[in-house]
Amino acid sequence: MMRNSLAHTDLNCLLHPQTDPAALVAQGPLILESGDGVFVTDSSGRSYLEGMSSLWCASLGFNEPRLARAAADQISRLGTYHTFNRRSNPAVIELAERLLALSPMPDGKALFANSGSEAVDTMIKLAWLYHSGRGAPERRKIISRRRAYHGSTVLGATLSGLPSMRGAFAWPDPGVIFAEAPHFYTCAEAGESEEAFVDRLVAEVAALIAAEGAGSIAAMIAEPVMGAGGVIIPPSGYFPKLAELLREKGILLLSDEVICGFGRTGEWFGCQTFGFRPDMMSVAKALSSGYQPIGATLLTAEIHDVVSAEASRLGVLGHGFTYAGHPVTSAVALETLKIYEEMDLLAQVRARAPAFLDHINALAGHPLVGEARAVGLIGAVELVADRATRRPFASEAGIGARLVTLALDQGLIVRNLGDAIAICPPLIVTTAELELLFNRLRQALDALALETA
Numbered sequence: 001m002m003r004n005s006l007a008h009t010d011l012n013c014l015l016h017p018q019t020d021p022a023a024l025v026a027q028g029p030l031i032l033e034s035g036d037g038v039f040v041t042d043s044s045g046r047s048y049l050e051g052m053s054s055l056w057c058a059s060l061g062f063n064e065p066r067l068a069r070a071a072a073d074q075i076s077r078l079g080t081y082h083t084f085n086r087r088s089n090p091a092v093i094e095l096a097e098r099l100l101a102l103s104p105m106p107d108g109k110a111l112f113a114n115s116g117s118e119a120v121d122t123m124i125k126l127a128w129l130y131h132s133g134r135g136a137p138e139r140r141k142i143i144s145r146r147r148a149y150h151g152s153t154v155l156g157a158t159l160s161g162l163p164s165m166r167g168a169f170a171w172p173d174p175g176v177i178f179a180e181a182p183h184f185y186t187c188a189e190a191g192e193s194e195e196a197f198v199d200r201l202v203a204e205v206a207a208l209i210a211a212e213g214a215g216s217i218a219a220m221i222a223e224p225v226m227g228a229g230g231v232i233i234p235p236s237g238y239f240p241k242l243a244e245l246l247r248e249k250g251i252l253l254l255s256d257e258v259i260c261g262f263g264r265t266g267e268w269f270g271c272q273t274f275g276f277r278p279d280m281m282s283v284a285k286a287l288s289s290g291y292q293p294i295g296a297t298l299l300t301a302e303i304h305d306v307v308s309a310e311a312s313r314l315g316v317l318g319h320g321f322t323y324a325g326h327p328v329t330s331a332v333a334l335e336t337l338k339i340y341e342e343m344d345l346l347a348q349v350r351a352r353a354p355a356f357l358d359h360i361n362a363l364a365g366h367p368l369v370g371e372a373r374a375v376g377l378i379g380a381v382e383l384v385a386d387r388a389t390r391r392p393f394a395s396e397a398g399i400g401a402r403l404v405t406l407a408l409d410q411g412l413i414v415r416n417l418g419d420a421i422a423i424c425p426p427l428i429v430t431t432a433e434l435e436l437l438f439n440r441l442r443q444a445l446d447a448l449a450l451e452t453a
């Protein structure tokens with residue numbers, strides 16, 4: 001098939017997720033055909049430095065041969081099987097063991113899924129089952145946060161604090177309660193210290209709990225760093241105080257580690273970077289470096305004991321996906337974890353993080369940048385119309401989206417979340433590649449500054 005006819009067929013046949021259909025028609029699809037380390041190449045032969053690891057997931061870049069071999073070997077042995085009705089396979093067993101061993105709940109259990117959304121849905125269902133097993137089935141409500149993103153199922157949309165996700169899609173009367181996002185830059189009151197900001201946010205959650213009644217609330221779900229919400233890095237103290245409050249009230253704390261998991265923030269999991277112990281965690285994305293669709297819910301031994309007893313009382317754990325624990329996805333994820341351990345992933349991230357932070361901080365002085373923030377190898381620059389007053393651009397101006405187009409012109413893929421420009425390179429990125437990434441980003445910012453002047 002001719003290349004231009006591929007684009008034509010795409011327009012004729014595909015409905016693209018998280019895409020403005022009119023913009024797709026105007027600009028056409030960006031068709032990626034190959035990858036090499038942190039670079040990807042499109043169908044016209046143009047190469048881009050992938051500053052977003054695809055969707056926050058390709059930690060090992062785009063053509064790791066060991067993962068190709070792991071998939072091929074497993075397909076040639078046992079190409080598919082399920083894990084319902086006591087069925088299991090060696091790959092998923094070994095994967096579960098390794099995953100738990102590096103998690104903060106080593107004596108817990110793992111329940112597999114095919115995506116982050118499914119892992120999140122599973123976590124909420126298990127929270128309900130847990131409370132039911134403890135004789136409190138009326139604990140059903142969930143606390144989420146404004147700007148939260150927890151996946152794209154109906155439940156994910158209902159948990160989301162993003163208008164585009166909720167709009168037409170949130171379930172009516174959902175029982176989801178929203179707390180403020182811990183973004184000091186946009187949410188702090190004039191003159192408020194970071195510590196006072198944290199205390200105010202935690203007091204607001206306490207007030208929400210009091211208003212709803214603690215006995216009606218099952219859990220609070222939170223990402224350690226809010227990714228799709230704009231790469232919001234909470235002030236230190238936020239999670240420890242929040243966790244203490246929730247524990248007092250018998251409300252489970254669910255850490256959505258779909259982006260933060262597997263070294264992204266400098267520890268294996270974001271909850272470790274931000275100092276809290278969740279009752280359950282959802283993981284996906286970098287679990288297989290994005291090479292296979294896989295997610296998992298990890299639960300502590302205490303939660304597991306209650307939910308398994310309750311499932312037995314009911315006769316079965318009435319939950320599961322055909323491809324959960326799939327031997328091929330599991331084999332690829334297992335190989336991914338082996339590579340992470342062999343390359344000493346945490347040492348690699350910690351070695352690159354200071355340069356990453358320096359590069360981000362250097363952009364903080366740019367006339368369009370209101371705030372630059374980073375932890376580990378994830379960060380963002382927030383574009384504002386007026387740095388002194390922190391006034392944002394009008395959303396119709398589409399400034400963030402324009403920057404992304406200008407970055408593409410420079411050979412760089414980044415993502416705009418509103419006017420926050422997210423940067424989340426593969427964890428194998430070298431110092432020289434970081435330099436190139438930020439040079440290209442600065443050039444795109446300079447071009448945007450000329451346009452908006």
Ligand code: PLP
Pocket residue numbers: 055114115116117118120149150151152223227228256257258259284285
């Ligand atoms: N949770 C978080 C924090 C995410 O960022 C995402 C996806 O970006 C999801 C859940 C959903 O994962 P998936 O797209 O694999 O369903």
